[in-house]
Amino acid sequence: MQINIIIDDKEQTFVASHVPMRAKRKFFEIRAKEEALFEEHGGIPAKEQIELENELINILVDVVFKNQFTIDEFIDGVTEDYYDMKLAEAIFGKMEANEGNEKGK
16 A cells, blocks of 8 residues: 655655554444444544544554654645545555545645
């Protein structure tokens, strides 16, 4: 799996030799936390939503790409759509034909 991140106005490509099963497992653990929070509060409070999103991002940063880049570099260097696509690829093996991360898209 590879990912393109814009860091210091330059697109950089990072490669993971494989996506460990732990990525999918972590995803479902996070989903279980979301469901429990939703049942308890009737929604997910903003503070918890941020924490859950950080955990999802960490699947890519830590589990898949083994900290080749930081969370901040990732958040600042990709679009939301690209993040969603790459997370789906890591969790479910889905890939899009155009994997670029062009600025402004």
